[in-house]
Amino acid sequence: MSEVKPQLGVILCDLDSYPVDYIECLTPDASGISDNPVGFFENPASWQGLPVAYAVARGARVEPLVNGEPEAIEAFWSASEKLAHCPLVITDCGFFFYARKDMRQTANVITSGLDLLPIASVLTSKDIGVLTVSESLASKLLGDHVLSSRLVIAGMEAEPGWSTMLTNDHALGNGWDQALLKEGVAAVAKREFGPGGRLANIGVLVLECTLLPEFRQEIRKYTDVPILDVASFALNALGKGFDAGAPAAGSSATLSQ
Incomplete structure (x- = not known):
């Protein structure tokens, strides 16, 4: 078969x-x-x-x-x-x-990724972080959300290259590249998860912008909270997910089905 x-x-x-x-x-x-x-x-x-x-x-x-x-x-x-x-x-x-x-x-x-907010809400009693391409636009979008009082929203728009993503023409090379976007993610994560940062005390982070999942490992350097995003959800829902078909190191068998 x-x-x-x-x-x-x-x-x-x-x-x-x-x-x-x-x-x-x-x-x-x-x-x-x-x-x-x-x-x-x-x-x-x-x-x-x-x-x-x-x-x-x-x-x-x-x-x-x-x-x-x-x-x-x-x-x-x-x-x-x-x-x-x-x-x-x-x-x-x-x-x-x-x-x-x-x-x-x-x-x-x-x-x-904002569809995952209800899942985030049951993972923690703390505030829920939302990392977005635009803090002001996401705040407008989520202002009447049932979880709005628990949301802490941080945006990427002030970082070089990221504001281009809010325009109708954001083709590759139009003021950004992956390295520049990654630098912006690192800067925001370091600042917001650091001492006094707005995301320092959240319990879960949800990624709104679909450019952010490729930088999950960069974000992970600055926080140990669960990170939820739509790309990872899709890959786990339709792809191999946790069971990649190979035994873990030191294991003699794969997970039972």
């Missing part, structure tokens, strides 16, 4: 550089929808062997999306219909969480 490989669906913001509205990448070496490097959701090699289907939410330009404008949210629903065949669908921007504000059901879709 051949190995079952469930297909991950990814809804993408509307960028001019995307040549098509829908594409399936069945192998990690398949041609993706952009030239962004591994670590970005648009690169199929980021998904550790999972086949991926991409649907561009045409009309969900970045600037309208991060402000929750209706045309961007309608574009989300249209894109989600194209991915109805996928057992799990995620998005490439945490501000698709605005879709939670209407009463339609998302079925197989996790709109954002």
Whole structure:
């Protein structure tokens, strides 16, 4: 019997550089929808062997999306219909969480890492940290959230390169690269998790921005709290997760099934 490989669906913001509205990448070496490097959701090699289907939410330009404008949210629903065949669908921007504000059901879709806030709330009695591309925009988005009184929000927008991610055209090389983004993450994590930092006493950290999961190990240098993000959730839900099929060091057997 051949190995079952469930297909991950990814809804993408509307960028001019995307040549098509829908594409399936069945192998990690398949041609993706952009030239962004591994670590970005648009690169199929980021998904550790999972086949991926991409649907561009045409009309969900970045600037309208991060402000929750209706045309961007309608574009989300249209894109989600194209991915109805996928057992799990995620998005490439945490501000698709605005879709939670209407009463339609998302079925197989996790709109954002912010969908993981209820899980965070049962992991700790302390405050919950949210690391986001924009503190002001995330504060607006989460102002009426049931957990708002427990949220401590820190943003990346003041760090070099990160503000570009809030514009409609944030193509590779347009004022940023991965090394610059990583430096920004390290600076914010060191400051906010350090003495007197806003995240120093949280019990869980949730990553809103989908650029942040690739820098989890950098964040981990500064905190021991659980870190929740949508990319790790998807890889564990559809991929091999904890059971990678190899025994742990010093073990004579794999985990029982």
